[in-house]
Amino acid sequence: MYEGESQSSEPGSMPPQTPPPAAPAPAPAPSAPPPAQSHGRANAALVAAVIALAIALIGIVAFPGPEGPEGPQGVEGAEGDEGPEGDEGADGADGADGSTGPQGPQGADGPVGPQGPVGPGALMSYANITSTIDLVDCTNVNQVTITVPQAGKVVVYATAYMKVDHTVGQVDGLRMVVDTDPTACTFGPNHWQQDIPSSYPSDTWNRMTPMLFNLFEVNGAGTYTFYLNARMYYGEGAGDQHRSSNMFAVFYPS
Numbered sequence: 001m002y003e004g005e006s007q008s009s010e011p012g013s014m015p016p017q018t019p020p021p022a023a024p025a026p027a028p029a030p031s032a033p034p035p036a037q038s039h040g041r042a043n044a045a046l047v048a049a050v051i052a053l054a055i056a057l058i059g060i061v062a063f064p065g066p067e068g069p070e071g072p073q074g075v076e077g078a079e080g081d082e083g084p085e086g087d088e089g090a091d092g093a094d095g096a097d098g099s100t101g102p103q104g105p106q107g108a109d110g111p112v113g114p115q116g117p118v119g120p121g122a123l124m125s126y127a128n129i130t131s132t133i134d135l136v137d138c139t140n141v142n143q144v145t146i147t148v149p150q151a152g153k154v155v156v157y158a159t160a161y162m163k164v165d166h167t168v169g170q171v172d173g174l175r176m177v178v179d180t181d182p183t184a185c186t187f188g189p190n191h192w193q194q195d196i197p198s199s200y201p202s203d204t205w206n207r208m209t210p211m212l213f214n215l216f217e218v219n220g221a222g223t224y225t226f227y228l229n230a231r232m233y234y235g236e237g238a239g240d241q242h243r244s245s246n247m248f249a250v251f252y253p254s
């Protein structure tokens, strides 16, 4: 009972007791939690903030602002790994011809080819005879044959070794010709002729070496024969003979 206050008591109740000595002042109590009303307002504010943030994010996503200026170029990155080899490309156009190279070594000899046609050069035929032939009238002593491919000219050359038996007091005369006739011993511009005067002493081995040539026209291709003929036009006798001779025929095409 505080001073100044009245204390009613009821009958039969306990007498008033002396109040106990005052207790020491209690130590300050730890901070008590806020009243329940303040805690509720804080939660509501937090929820409102979260909702506002969500609305802001939705606004950012749904309604983005204008694009900002392009930023500065970044630093070049490290070189990447080499990629796989690509497919082979199409062939390019041919290049220009190169310069001529050096001459190569000489090759081996080839096989012999077939004989070619007769050329424009001369053809030649040859006849040689060593034979004792008595001269009786006009005597053929040698001949040469030549085959020509076309018209042209044939030149015939002849040399001979002749033996003449001479008796003093008689003339011996030998004539030789080249002709297409084996019986022709005609005197003419192409004949060869030599005499032994009658005053010369007798001799059975008078050697004569005539040299003749004559020109013949041939009208076309073919085989032609030319003859060397001899005749004693004076002093014909048993000892007058042909011993040997050569003939050459050369063809010249037109």
Ligand SMILES: [Ca+2]
Pocket (backbone or CB within 6 Å): 164, 165, 166, 172, 232, 234, 235, 236, 237, 239, 240
């Ligand atoms: Ca004679």
